[in-house]
Amino acid sequence: MKALLVDDHAMFREGLALLLAHHFQDVELLQAETLAQALVLLKRHGPLDVILLDLALPDSQGLDALPQVHAAAPGARVVVLSADDSASTVRGAIEQGASGFIPKTAQSSALRLALTTVLGGGVHLPASLLGGKEPAAQRTDATDALGLDLSPRQIDVLRLLIQGATNKHICRELDLAESTVKTHLAAIFKRLDVSNRTQAVIAAARLGLRLSEA
Numbered sequence: 001m002k003a004l005l006v007d008d009h010a011m012f013r014e015g016l017a018l019l020l021a022h023h024f025q026d027v028e029l030l031q032a033e034t035l036a037q038a039l040v041l042l043k044r045h046g047p048l049d050v051i052l053l054d055l056a057l058p059d060s061q062g063l064d065a066l067p068q069v070h071a072a073a074p075g076a077r078v079v080v081l082s083a084d085d086s087a088s089t090v091r092g093a094i095e096q097g098a099s100g101f102i103p104k105t106a107q108s109s110a111l112r113l114a115l116t117t118v119l120g121g122g123v124h125l126p127a128s129l130l131g132g133k134e135p136a137a138q139r140t141d142a143t144d145a146l147g148l149d150l151s152p153r154q155i156d157v158l159r160l161l162i163q164g165a166t167n168k169h170i171c172r173e174l175d176l177a178e179s180t181v182k183t184h185l186a187a188i189f190k191r192l193d194v195s196n197r198t199q200a201v202i203a204a205a206r207l208g209l210r211l212s213e214a
Contacts (some may be wrong), residue, residue: 001119002045004030005068006038007081012104016052016111023112024119025136035060037066042072050119052102055082055093063089066096070164075173077163079118085126094198097164100124100205122210123162123201130206148191157184161197162204 003020007013013031020027030045032038035057042048051069055062069078079100080093090101100123102114117124150158153174160170170181189195192203 001026001049002028002030002047002120003050003052004032004038004041004045004048004076005037006032006057006065007052007053008033008056008058009054018111019108020115027119034058035065038069039072042069047078048073051076051078051080051099053064053078055080055089063092064095066093066098070097074165074169075163077118078105079124085128087129090126090129091198094125094201096164096179098146099162099164099201101126101129119212120210122206125202125205125212128200150188150191154184154188158188158200158204158209161185161188162201162209 003202005013006014007014010033013019013033017029017031020023020029030041030048032041036059038051038053042051051067051073053065060068061141066078066080069076077099078097079102080090080098081104082089082093083104085101085103085105093101100114100118102111102118102124103126114124153176156174157170160173165173167178167181167185170176171178174181176184185197189200192200194200194203
C-alpha cells in the first residue's frame, strides 16, 4: 500500500512516519509539506491508495485543498488531519470528498486505531460526529454482516462513494451510465436510511463498514 502524508510540520510528519513504520510495515509512505509538493508527488508516483491531508497548509485555504487532491488522484482515499475537529469542519471535509477525518489532538493509541481503520478500507470519524459513540467493530461484508441487502454492484458504488468519488468517476470506474449510478445511490441511501452522500459516509463510519476492492 502506498500513502502520502501532506503536512507542513516536520515533527508531526516524522512522528506519524515512525508510527506507521512501526505498526504498518506494508505501507510505503511519501511525504510533502505543501499542497504544491503533494501535487508533484502525485503526478510523479502514479496511483496512491491513501492521502493523509492536513488542512492548514501554507499554500492552500483549508478545505480548498481537497478538490485539487481529488482531481490529481481520483482513485485515492483522502483522509483529513486537522486540529479543528468541529462538526462543521468534519462535515465540510466529507462534503468535499474526504473519506475520513482524524483529529491531530488524538492520543497515540487513538491515532493508531484510526489509521488501522483507514488503511484497512474503513471510515474513521470523530466520535462527536457519531452521536458520541465509538464506531462499530470493522466489518468486511456489508451484505451478510449488516443485512443491508445491497447487490454486489451497489456495494461497489458504496465503496467508491466512501472514497469520495464523484458520480462521473463512479461511471468511469464501473462502466455504468450516470442514470444507473443515480439509481444505485438512491437504493444505497434508502438502505442506510440517509438522504445524501455526507450522511452515507457518516453511516458507514457508525456501522464500521470496511469495503475493500475485490
